[in-house]
Amino acid sequence: MHSTRPSRRLAKTAAAGLVLAAALATTPAGAASLDTDTPDARSTPDRVLYWNNAILDAFRKVGGTPGPLTRGGAMMNIAIYDAVNSINTIGKPYLTKDTTAAGKYGALDSAVDHAAYTALKNAFPSVDFTTAYNNARALPDRGTPADRQYGQQLGTKTAQAIIAHRTGDGSTDTTPYTPTTGPGHWIPAPGKPVGAPNWGNVKPFALTSGSELRPAKPAGFTTPQDMLKSPQYAAQVNEIKAIGGKNSTQRTPEQTQIAHYWANDVDGTYKPVGQQYDHTIAIYKKYRPYGQSYDSAKLFTKMSVSLADAAIAIWDSKFNTDWDLWRPQHAINHADQVPNPDLTADPTWQPLEKDTTGNSFSPNFPTYVSGHSGIAAAWAGALKNHFGRDDLTFTAGTDDPYAKGITRTFTSLTAAAQEKADSRKYIGVHLDWDNTTALTLGYNVATKTTTRF
Incomplete structure (x- = not known):
């Protein structure tokens, strides 16, 4: 499904190339790809990509x-989406659609900046977004001063609507x-x-309930x-005992790399959620090199809402x-408490997962179902829909301290989601059915949420 675009396309002329080069030269590092299909035949950095890159620092x-x-x-x-959708219809509004904004293309950049900035300040009150906002407003802007003032009012209004x-x-x-x-x-550790033991009770964005x-x-x-x-349970536990341990001899070097590549569990990284945002940006830049806001x-609204509802579910x-x-560690350490002849306790077993000081740990919440896996599937489903x-x-790439500088290549969205699910076995913190069930849940969430837009 593709969004509706304004009909005028930037002419591929030498002059247009000079405009594009000038915009690139003035774009701060990390400001994302450029908009080359604007109604006024001007190029500006895509503010949607800019803010979905800036939010990674908030996650860290x-x-x-x-x-x-x-x-x-x-x-x-959502704040960005309702502002953009007011200017040029791209789908059903989430909360509000300002019909007076229709066709005010010059207000787009300002509207996106103020929608994002206002929403982020509310969602993450401990984070100062002033620098991100100032850098955004210093980027080339397609609008006149009057356009920018209108965009500020529009973006602020759509953000205030989602905040309320x-x-x-x-x-x-x-x-x-x-x-x-x-x-x-x-x-519990x-x-x-x-x-977050109460997060399953949070009001979803598109689902009816968690x-x-x-x-x-x-x-x-x-x-x-x-x-x-049961034998099935014993098989699940024994698999992780063999391949997920800190000192496993059965896990391959590539499986160890995969485990760390997808982890991003320690604070200070952009977390598993941020990795999906980062990968979405990489995919968008490759497959929509001349895309626009x-x-x-x-795309980013479908993706982010799918991830949010997946986390609740x-x-x-x-x-x-x-x-x-x-968790597997508890199941292995305390296997002697279970009446299962196919299990043998190992009180010293620890998962490969470790903090920045090298101490093994398991995430401090129950194992069924896997957050990494469900969020990966919700991401893959949303992008496949778009x-x-x-x-x-x-x-x-990745932000994990044990996989710095590593990149991996994937041939499909579902292949990436599957590898992320498998990584939780290799790192020793999930049983296989935690992952397979979560993948199904995540895809089901994406199917439900993407229809909203």
């Missing part, structure tokens, strides 16, 4: 679980988590905060007790059911 500063990061990203992109809409959405719920004791139940697409119980077992004593606004599965399943194809070959 805020850290934590996916929920708040995806919420902020969705708020920013998200007020009281449950994202500030700090109700303490009470763990369930007993074999099979997740064991001592002295560390539980990872439980709307709740996955089935692992392997169809009716009770946790039946699961724990009318197209990119729709995943956390509903983790915390709002009686399947608060323990581009109308899965076979997008791309090369992209």
